[in-house]
Amino acid sequence: MSIKDKVIEIIAEQAVLEPSDVTLESTLEDLGIDSLGLVESIFAIEEAFDISVPFNANEPEKSEFDIASVASIIKGIEQLVAEQAA
Amino acid sequence: MNRVVITGAGTINALGPNVAETLAAMREGKCGIGELEFQDVDRLAIKIGGQVKGYDAEAAFNRQQLALFDRFTQFTLIAAREALAQSGLSFSGELAATSGVILGNSGGGMTTLDANYRTVYEDGKNRVHPFVVPKLMNNAAASHVSMEFNLKGPSFTVATACASSNHAMSQAFTMVRSGMSKVMVTGGSESMLCFGGVKAWEGLRVMSKDACRPFSANRNGMVQGEGAAIFVFEEYEHAKARGAEILAEVAGFAMSSDASDIVMPSKQGAARAISGALRDAGITPDQIGYINAHGTGTAANDKTECAAVADVFGAHADQLMISSTKAMHGHLIGGTGAVELLACIMALRDGVIAPTIGYEEPDPECSLDVVPNEAREAKVDYVLSNAFAFGGLNAVLALKNA
Structure with missing residues (x-):
């Protein structure tokens, strides 16, 4: 499974939706994922890819990790996985 | 309804081992937050806290006591000794029978729990110290205060996370105000600065890695501390009659x-x-x-x-x-x-x-x-x-x- 598909699967599970209902343009708010849901999704992503995601709930905008949309989350994860492999 | 006053205060926390040093530090705007020191701290992302440093448990407690007192109980007793000494009260007869201890606490003996989980899970041992349960239970501190000062009235521990102490002191206040007790010992304590305690908080992603900056636009989270503060809440006429020093009134x-x-x-x-x-x-x-x-x-x-x-x-x-x-x-x-x-x-x-x-x-x-x-x-x-x-x-x- 690609990183993209795996991240979408995790986000879909958190949002109680089918992966097909999660688009790249969706925001977490669109999907009904609140702050606790976000923290839980990040935990699931960290576990799935064995990476550490730099995210502080107090300053999401300052984080290097962009949670603006599903696409930006996937991009961030791809980068972290690449850095991990390097 | 009776008026309720505070006639004793005691503490130990990252700012100092008693009330005088704590208030002096607050006056000077000192920061008690620093590098955490305990086993496996290198495996944490959050490495700072308001830890009580330079603390010598053996100076305050004997070997038998230390086998029974988790760190949160030790802090509670140190603070209670200071508060009760300041109040000048001693408890016997009717006063002892109606005076109790209501304390706030959230994590109980977290360091005891952490150390003993390590023993059985990480070290693979199949035996733990026989006093693990009486040491880690959340009410241990309140019970030991009751025993040390002969407080035989209503005593219990309140756990409402970050509001535990305020709920406990509110409850103690109502008991003195209503006339149920002339004196209540109250306050609270916490000691969760251990690997498991901080690791659990890390998970929520609300902790700061560098400093606690309340109300500042660049704040980035909370920083944990540890310690205790204990107060003597006393009915006003009772305090006045014995010429006690009144620190403040609970209104x-x-x-x-x-x-x-x-x-x-x-x-x-x-x-x-x-x-x-x-x-x-x-x-x-x-x-x-x-x-x-x-x-x-x-x-x-x-x-x-x-x-x-x-x-x-x-x-x-x-x-x-x-x-x-x-x-x-x-x-x-x-x-x-x-x-x-x-x-x-x-x-x-x-x-x-x-x-x-x-x-x-x-x-x-x-x-x-x-x-x-x-x-x-x-x-x-x-x-x-x-x-x-x-x-x-x-x-x-x-x-x-x-």
Whole structure:
């Protein structure tokens, strides 16, 4: 499974939706994922890819990790996985 | 209804091993937060806290006691000894039978739990010390205080996360006010600065890696602390009759539940607790000179708390002072309201308002007088102490000049 598909699967599970209902343009708010849901999704992503995601709930905008949309989350994860492999 | 006064106070926390040193540190705006020191700290992302350093348990307790006292119980007893000594009270007969201990605590013997899990899971041992259960139970501290001072009245422990101590002290207050007890020993303690304790908090992603900066626009989370503060709440006539020194009067309290979210605070819930405390004390908003804020330094708490204060106080919100001392001693979770009550007593008795240190940038969502970085001299007649817990459980106390 690609990183993209795996991240979408995790986000879909958190949002109680089918992966097909999660688009790249969706925001977490669109999907009904609140702050606790976000923290839980990040935990699931960290576990799935064995990476550490730099995210502080107090300053999401300052984080290097962009949670603006599903696409930006996937991009961030791809980068972290690449850095991990390097 | 009886009037209730405070006739003894004691503490140990990151700022000092007693009340005098703690208040001196608050006056000077000292920061007690530093590098954490315990096993496996290198495996944590969060490596700072308001840890009690230079602490010698063996100077305060013998070998048998140490086998039974978790760190949170040790801190509680050290603070209780100071408070009871100051009060000058001793308990026997009817006074002993009706006087009890109500303490706030959230994590119980977390360091005992952590160490013994390590023993069985990591070290693979199949045997733990026989006193693990009596050492880690949340009520151990209250029970040991009752035993050391012969307090035989109603005694129990309140666990409402970050509001535990304020709920405990509110309960003790009502018992003295109603005439049920002449004296209650109350306050709270916490000690979760161990690998498991901090690791669990890391998971929520609300902790700061560098500092606690309440109300500052660049705040980035909370920092944990540890320690205890204990007070003697006494019926006014009883205290007066024996010529006791009165530190402050407890004027009122209120509790409320947000009934909305397990972690996010609610402005309405906080505002109801604040206005309820004013009503219970029989005072108007403009009589409050200082509020010791819950002020955790998280994005969510600080703006919600400021909005609640603005709602309740209206135009007077800009006249009063509100500071968070957590930037100095850290967030003691179940013990925090007790240590913070010391800042309230200092404001009333000494006319010194403890500062919010670490304040760097104004935040338009927290545009109150947060007494930034330096203590201030001011005469205040009434103060409030706020505590708003995870789970939406709130408790606010109102104190009055003695």
